Amino acid sequence: MAKQFPALGADHQSFIKAQHMFFVGSAAPTGRVNISPKGMDSLRILSENRILWLNVTGSGNETAGHLLEDARLTLMWCSFERRPLILRAYGTARMIHAGEPGWDDHLARFTPIPGARQICDMAIEMVQTSCGYAVPFMDFAGERDTLRHWAEDRGEDGLRAYWAEKNATTLDGRPTRPDTTLA
Template structure:
């Protein structure tokens, strides 16, 4: 078992800043629901305090994390050293979805470069930080960010993105309404 901490230490924050990739895990409450793990790239994560983080969530083909957060709030972030000394860092917390029309959006979004396709911000209060060795994780070299998602979002345009989200982001894999779907029913 790795080391546990009640909050991020400065060395944890430094490790997070060096990572080009992180993963987000969430799950519905129902036993028959699908656990979701999503990779995240770009410079999309911010550490606001030793117990508060958020990331800018871009339009994608699913919207599982936001559905799970609306249902039960559980979220895990995982960072893996692919270069340098081995380490795995996990953040366990309770998350929420901040949509562009919510009162918190303007204040929270000010901390991010709003990339094309930005659809929501996922914010989390962290109650446990855990490190583990990562000895079996292979070395991988960072070659740069893919620009495919940004180009796709720009090509779609705002109206196209709204239409895409209505088609792909309003219902989860398990048939539950997402916060975007709830908003569109309002």
């Protein structure tokens, strides 16, 4: 049932754009594997082999720390509505932080989201589709605005303090930035 492709075709891209959420999977060479759901308007397809996603503040920052040690990344979408399909993009990625080359140009591709802390730039090496026959049907009720309000309420200084306290290291104690500080 599974099929592999060297890149995102037009049908794959249409499927991705129709989904309301995606999942990110990453791991360092040792330690915990992380799978994280992502939502909001935080993903852009740049080409058949390149995707950007805007990483907003969360309770952890595992992917950023993992990518410093092992650039492997998997993104996954699954349809909860009509079409039974699971799509995975496998590749390598790097995080771009505010002030680093590329940040301003890439950030301009997104509608501003309070608490944006990194942009993940992924090079796709393989795409795989599978049936999704066992994925349940679920109705989309709308976007949550909780994270947006949470970040707005903290303001820039409050977010920086939160990043320093909660997002500077992974669960395994690995730094989440190359210089181990937050911008």
